[in-house]
Amino acid sequence: MSFTFDIDYNDKSSDARAGRLHTPRGVIHTPIFMPVGTVATVKGIHMSELEEVIHAEIILANTYHLYLRPGLEVIDKAGGIHSFNSWKKPVLTDSGGFQVYSLGKNRKITEKGVEFRSHIDGSKHLFTPESVVDIQRTIGADIIMAFDECTPYPCPKDYARDSMHMTHRWLDRCFDQFSKTDTDSAVQQCLAPIVQGSVYADLRAQSAAYIASKEAPINAIGGLSVGEPDEDMYAMVELINGILPASKPRYLMGVGTPANLLENIALGIDMFDCVLPSRNARHGMLYTHEGIINIKNEKWKKDFSPIDARSNADTSRRHSKAYLRHLFLSKELLGAQIATLQNLTFYLQLVRAAREKIKQGVFDTWKEKAITQYSQRL
């Protein structure tokens, strides 16, 4: 049966758990981090590196971006995203809600859906809950995200309440459309609903209960990590996780730093995605087993020690900090490649370590040490 979730281990001193999410394209071991492949490519990373170096088990792609470019006609003709980009494991597509929200003035939200202008050519488009499900059907995503409005931070409570209820109504329409349609590919897809409600506990509780009532195989939490203090994020997650079923994987969207991952794993989150490791890599900020490095810093100029001796990425063990710094100062492509490999490999090593520590029953003590070490700036 597809999209079933087995919990292998529950941590005794926290709500952390280690599980396996079964999908038609393979098993996902949780907790898991999903590298972001916006336009069907993880920037600077070969597919073989995702498979054999980073050991990604699922990647994320963006409905909004793929819809605009290469366009559905190309992806459909290719036979779906897996044929198009040759990634054979699961793909999750976000619904475009977050991208449309980021467009600012170039979009108009109504009950019907969102009218927006393309950031590429200014052309006008309409996303509705129905069309967004159809698009993700065509893309062939294994996990389809419901169409939601992601509220900004801070957000007036009235706006957050109205928006949340509209997201709920949109969710009903998404599920209607999902049940009326079938996958384009031979492979089963699933639809994941999203909890909203900004940083208001009563709204979040209400939304979590509504999402839980859908009995979906995966439940997501959106609208966090949009600028609120970490403490507010953790408080909301703790509250929501107390309402969402423990038997289903919980996906916290758009989070976060290594510390954010470990704290939220402790609160019972199973899945994460974030542009942070890949975007920061391209700016020379590295997450390593020693701590955080700004590789452009003068202090690495003659440091010929490996980028990260404990990395699974051979490039991070082979190349020195001085060499990587030189590539960044020279604005060389290879700099972004090596840095992105470092950060994504680190993130996947981190969630695998968390899983291992949960299994060994030592997650809680390990977590504190890991957060201290991995958050320090070198």
Added chain:
Amino acid sequence: MSFTFDIDYNDKSSDARAGRLHTPRGVIHTPIFMPVGTVATVKGIHMSELEEVIHAEIILANTYHLYLRPGLEVIDKAGGIHSFNSWKKPVLTDSGGFQVYSLGKNRKITEKGVEFRSHIDGSKHLFTPESVVDIQRTIGADIIMAFDECTPYPCPKDYARDSMHMTHRWLDRCFDQFSKTDTDSAVQQCLAPIVQGSVYADLRAQSAAYIASKEAPINAIGGLSVGEPDEDMYAMVELINGILPASKPRYLMGVGTPANLLENIALGIDMFDCVLPSRNARHGMLYTHEGIINIKNEKWKKDFSPIDARSNADTSRRHSKAYLRHLFLSKELLGAQIATLQNLTFYLQLVRAAREKIKQGVFDTWKEKAITQYSQRL
């Protein structure tokens, strides 16, 4: 003994030959193409890909660029370029003559050397034949190029003659300095002189004779492929190769297209370098076994056939033209990576094929078919 050259096969119907150049860092099978790694990195290419996909046997780096960034202090501290960038096979450094020539108004050429301003920060520097040998000693290049003036095309004969004689006098100073100094590393280095003389047959003959008199282990031809018609290039190469000793490898600098390589191999050239395959790759122009492709062209939009089914690069067999086109239109890093892998792998496959055809005694007929096929635009 280092930098000896064995000729394994001589083609019967042309001057092509297949040889082995022995260096302290490994054997180079000729004819060979040397990927350009300007600042100690081949743009967009991992070292493991140079080793295991492209199968490069030697790469080129630029004295001028390395001198400015990361600077000699860093490279010296690292223990030379091989330690710095982790490439263990031979490295050839050009002398900076061509880069300094490209600076245009920002340089002044005198008998003493070349005064120039850095393209990075405008700072003033002086390159002399002596300093350029010293710099390449410190860089730890296996093959050091003499300091020359590369004349432009077209070039008045008087200027070409004067410049050529100055290059000869500079050459004497290079050899003096080379014999007075020793390698920084444990590994023996060699110095290669360069034939100049623009497209004037008498000057080229005179220069070739002067260069041959130095009895260097490798002889180079510079100042071609700077805008002159291909026929002029071939005429000069044929003339020069009749004067340079056949027993030593001949290196034609900065050449060229696949057709240029094959025609010059037929004239007895053994070594090439050029930015063409890597630079064109970054602009979406691909050399494939079917012909030349502009991957941005609309015609590839829904072409899901492999980029090059006969490529040794797994990325070119794995990914479709449509996917690569999408990466280029989306300005994704991975596009440049895959395209560069394609072109450099193609170039190295091409020279290996040439070597094989020379061995089999069928080089001449193969060459004509290969030039037709690989020069056609798809």
